[in-house]
Amino acid sequence: MKSLVRWGATLGLIGSTLFSSFFIENLQALALTDEQVRQKLQAVPVFTVTDQNGSPLVASVPQQGNEAVAVAGVFISQKDAEAFVERLKTEKPDLGNSVQVVPVSLGEVYQLDKDNQSQPNGLDFQYVPTQQQVQSAEAVLTENGKPQQQFRGVPLFVAKAGQESGYLTIQQDGKQLIPFFFEKEQLQNMVNRFKEQQPELAASIKVEVVPLEGVIRTLQTSDNQQLGNILLVPSRESLEFLQQSRPDASGQSAPQGQQ
Numbered sequence: 001m002k003s004l005v006r007w008g009a010t011l012g013l014i015g016s017t018l019f020s021s022f023f024i025e026n027l028q029a030l031a032l033t034d035e036q037v038r039q040k041l042q043a044v045p046v047f048t049v050t051d052q053n054g055s056p057l058v059a060s061v062p063q064q065g066n067e068a069v070a071v072a073g074v075f076i077s078q079k080d081a082e083a084f085v086e087r088l089k090t091e092k093p094d095l096g097n098s099v100q101v102v103p104v105s106l107g108e109v110y111q112l113d114k115d116n117q118s119q120p121n122g123l124d125f126q127y128v129p130t131q132q133q134v135q136s137a138e139a140v141l142t143e144n145g146k147p148q149q150q151f152r153g154v155p156l157f158v159a160k161a162g163q164e165s166g167y168l169t170i171q172q173d174g175k176q177l178i179p180f181f182f183e184k185e186q187l188q189n190m191v192n193r194f195k196e197q198q199p200e201l202a203a204s205i206k207v208e209v210v211p212l213e214g215v216i217r218t219l220q221t222s223d224n225q226q227l228g229n230i231l232l233v234p235s236r237e238s239l240e241f242l243q244q245s246r247p248d249a250s251g252q253s254a255p256q257g258q259q
Contacts (some may be wrong), residue, residue: 042107047081136184153211156180
């Protein structure tokens with residue numbers, strides 16, 4: 001698995017446009033092509049644990065029928081990935097001292113997963129969310145009147161408002177985009193700005209949470225042209241990583257930490 005070395009252009013997808021928000025009608029239930037899905041995921045950095053040859057660390061996970069599947073973890077947080085390696089160094093020093101944290105694009109993971117589906121005994125990828133955001137997701141479900149339950153998957157937070165429960169959006173390059181946030185705190189900042197701009201809609205705002213895995217499946221399968229308006233907004237930690245990864249004036253990339 002190759003480390004992604006060019007992320008500079010992806011920062012343009014975020015920018016200062018998150019300081020304003022707008023309102024459009026609900027998404028209605030054309031699937032995106034694999035390339036379009038990959039491009040949409042490309043701006044999100046995730047973190048894998050690999051050996052010195054760049055091969056991902058895998059675990060054998062039992063399945064029904066006593067079969068086992070090779071699974072590689074994909075961490076949403078760089079800090080979580082690094083903490084995992086530190087635990088390995090303590091519990092299994094021979095293994096822990098031979099692996100490293102490598103940043104890759106979520107788009108690259110998506111493509112690798114697609115490629116592996118056609119291979120016998122192909123590698124599966126399991127996304128590892130941050131526990132703080134999982135707890136926030138479970139709190140959102142409770143606030144929305146759903147029975148207390150464990151949230152499964154990587155949570156993405158989105159907001160709706162108005163009589164027709166339209167998604168809150170941002171405007172960028174003349175387009176209205178629907179941001180799905182990896183951090184509830186980022187969404188709350190947007191909601192607060194929206195309340196200032198349109199206080200008459202403040203009481204109608206509703207925060208929802210959906211799994212990243214479900215959003216990816218929807219992008220692949222749903223016949224909805226507005227899916228192209230979805231924007232995945234990385235966490236603040238990941239945005240800082242992207243900023244540090246941008247080439248400086250000399251054309252060299254800034255230090256990225258453990259590689």
